[in-house]
Amino acid sequence: MKYILMMNAMTAGSLYGGASGWQKKDILAHIAFMKSLTQSLVESGELVSTEGLALPDQARIVRAGKDGAPIKDGVFPESKEFLAGFWIVDVDSLERAFQIAARASAAPGPGGVPLNMPIEVRQVMSGPPEELL
């Protein structure tokens, strides 16, 4: 079963929000943690893909206008949380997806204290269709 694990970071004070207040060693520890998490998912064969996203001040919301041309909205500095990155994993159970999400959530922050970031877990609709009667 495939799940997407969406990591939400705080705009203020998070590494992904610009890392103010982080010591250099905290940043390096955080990066090393994320790399080792990805590596262990590669080794267990559970990683489908993972990406980090650009900072939210670059984000735009797009809607089609009447003529179909893009209408862009943004920037949204007032939002407190934003999607910082995601993993798509292929695991045997939902419980296992929760375990991985919990591990990612506990990534170290300033002073090595776990950040306990919210990770939204959603199933990816990639199951085979049942035979319809």
Place this chain on the structure above:
Amino acid sequence: MRAVLHVLYLIFNEGYVASSGPHLQRPELSSEAIRLTRALHKLLPDDGEAAGLLALMLLTDARRAARTGPEEELIPLAKQDRSLWDQEEISEGTALITETLSKGSVGAYQLQAAIAAVHAESSRAEDTDWPQILALYGLLKQMSDNPMVMLNHAIATAMVHGPSAGLDLLRTLDEDGRLTGHHRLDAVRAHLLEMAGDRESAIAHYRIAAGRTTSLPERNYLITQAARLSESAPNPGVDERAR
């Protein structure tokens, strides 16, 4: 011919500094670009720019092993362990560019190769012959209207004449506009501001650059630079938290 060389250069560059994705380098692209350029140089041994491009690629690729640390983190030229540089590639590239320049032709790739050769000849970053590099960038600037060349010229100027001279040149780049919003301009400005001792502005510009790059390793590098500078702050509040 110009277009062919440019495409080879772009392939090499994408391998050397991948424009997206979690990895800083895509060595297979660089190797393929070198292979093709080598073949081209063999076919056209008298083409100065083909020889110059091959020399530039070899001299740049020689730094590959020193460009990233154990966690794939970016290590800038000044901080690289130069004993990791590939001496075979350096010898071949240096010999090639020396021979090509002695024939009297000058082109943009040959000048860039000559600059890379000057970097390669110093075993320590602090021994770099910046006046020579500045002179070469001066020639390159006359030859091409490329804002990235102007940016590198500003760095060389700062290394020779001090950071405020470099920052003055960055202001002309602001007016030029083509690099507006490009993370490299912010990153270089941060670096020169740091050299000038303007810590607060340097931190701010490292963060702006971090927000604009699309390379994850580069973003990690830039936020780490900002943090390193913040820590050097003569600020008791920060020291308190560190304990």
